[in-house]
Amino acid sequence: MALIAFDGISVPLEEVQDNPARFATRLERAKKTPGFAVCCCRPSTSEKPLRLVVRRYGALFHLARWPDEGYLHDRSTCTFFAEKGPLEESPGRAHDAIRNTPAGLNAKLDVSLSVRTVTAVTRSAGSEPTRSNSRRSAPLLGFLQRIWMDSGLNQWSGGPQRNWGTCNAQILALLGEDKMNGKPIQDVLHVMRRYEEAAQATLKAEFEAFLGRIQTTPAISERGIVIAEIKSVDPSKYGFVIRIRQTFETFYASKQLVDAAADSFRHAWPMVGNPDARVVAVLVLERTKDKNLRVIDLAAQLCNNSFIPCDSSYEVALANRLVEERRRFVKPMRLDDGDVMLPDFRLTDTAPETPIEVYGMESNDAYLIRKAQKQALYAQRRLPCVEWIPPASLSAVVLPAAT
Numbered sequence: 001m002a003l004i005a006f007d008g009i010s011v012p013l014e015e016v017q018d019n020p021a022r023f024a025t026r027l028e029r030a031k032k033t034p035g036f037a038v039c040c041c042r043p044s045t046s047e048k049p050l051r052l053v054v055r056r057y058g059a060l061f062h063l064a065r066w067p068d069e070g071y072l073h074d075r076s077t078c079t080f081f082a083e084k085g086p087l088e089e090s091p092g093r094a095h096d097a098i099r100n101t102p103a104g105l106n107a108k109l110d111v112s113l114s115v116r117t118v119t120a121v122t123r124s125a126g127s128e129p130t131r132s133n134s135r136r137s138a139p140l141l142g143f144l145q146r147i148w149m150d151s152g153l154n155q156w157s158g159g160p161q162r163n164w165g166t167c168n169a170q171i172l173a174l175l176g177e178d179k180m181n182g183k184p185i186q187d188v189l190h191v192m193r194r195y196e197e198a199a200q201a202t203l204k205a206e207f208e209a210f211l212g213r214i215q216t217t218p219a220i221s222e223r224g225i226v227i228a229e230i231k232s233v234d235p236s237k238y239g240f241v242i243r244i245r246q247t248f249e250t251f252y253a254s255k256q257l258v259d260a261a262a263d264s265f266r267h268a269w270p271m272v273g274n275p276d277a278r279v280v281a282v283l284v285l286e287r288t289k290d291k292n293l294r295v296i297d298l299a300a301q302l303c304n305n306s307f308i309p310c311d312s313s314y315e316v317a318l319a320n321r322l323v324e325e326r327r328r329f330v331k332p333m334r335l336d337d338g339d340v341m342l343p344d345f346r347l348t349d350t351a352p353e354t355p356i357e358v359y360g361m362e363s364n365d366a367y368l369i370r371k372a373q374k375q376a377l378y379a380q381r382r383l384p385c386v387e388w389i390p391p392a393s394l395s396a397v398v399l400p401a402a403t
Contacts, residue, residue: 017169104176140299
């Protein structure tokens with residue numbers, strides 16, 4: 001883990017991420033003068049330091065990679081490393097649903113955050129915007145996957161473990177102070193902080209302040225979005241109760257919503273509560289007439305026990321093994337339908353990098369066709385590929401030695 005220098009001190013990045021309140025005053029000073037923190041993953045000089053953006057989120061501050069400089073960080077060990085490519089070179093086009101900006105993330109989601117509960121306003125003729133001039137909107141799962149990738153949470157640098165505090169810090173650093181659906185992102189989106197007994201009162205007050213913005217009146221319903229780890233989904237008298245790990249607050253959900261989630265996120269949903277996995281969710285909340293909090297929409301992402309995103313329980317097992325063996329690897333994220341040729345994982349501590357494929361749908365004809373295409377592509381490129389075909393034992397899979 002790299003050291004981070006700011007306001008006259010040098011501390012491990014992990015300490016800053018896990019204890020943001022402890023360093024808030026010093027980071028606030030660094031944000032003002034000189035206007036950045038410094039990453040020490042590689043030698044730098046006072047004339048050309050390896051800068052990090054200091055971003056405020058509520059009363060706390062978080063560190064993000066400096067625009068267009070992610071590729072300058074150490075590929076092997078630094079969280080802030082990013083390949084030089086479209087995300088490094090461009091903040092996105094005007095019509096993109098999710099854009100990286102100097103202030104943070106600017107997103108338009110396919111969900112309404114303010115809904116009139118009285119007669120809707122009727123548009124006059126010709127006032128409807130044309131499709132060509134309208135900005136695209138992102139589905140909830142696409143948004144969750146995008147922030148996981150852009151914040152570097154799909155990468156593993158060989159450390160022992162990753163907790164929710166690290167996830168919180170890297171996500172908040174990415175989100176920054178821009179907007180979501182035209183509103184300040186900090187007003188409509190809350191990323192749960194890691195639970196700490198000593199900070200219980202502060203965490204509770206912080207979350208309650210956010211939930212206080214979620215209100216339903218006779219005129220309008222103001223909604224909010226929460227990103228957290230699901231602890232359990234339990235039946236209740238009128239449907240289900242969704243519990244998350246970072247708070248004792250509970251959220252109600254209808255049977256229809258839970259059934260739809262179980263169908264849409266069929267790999268993630270059965271793994272809720274499994275000690276070997278984590279299920280991260282983005283929840284859209286609104287108030288009922290009785291002032292209860294109700295989940296009206298959600299997306300769930302399956303992860304291994306260190307929050308590396310996975311597409312199946314087999315991938316969870318493999319990712320857990322890679323973490324246990326301190327391997328460096330990345331989980332390529334399939335953000336587009338055309339990304340079917342991406343490997344399931346890629347070892348980054350070998351030369352060249354080694355793709356890993358988990359072939360788990362041997363009875364599906366379409367899947368077998370894509371499998372054959374992938375194998376042919378690897379052969380054509382003369383690229384060694386590690387394959388695991390469950391239910392064969394994972395322990396029998398031989399990984400190349402790290403170089």
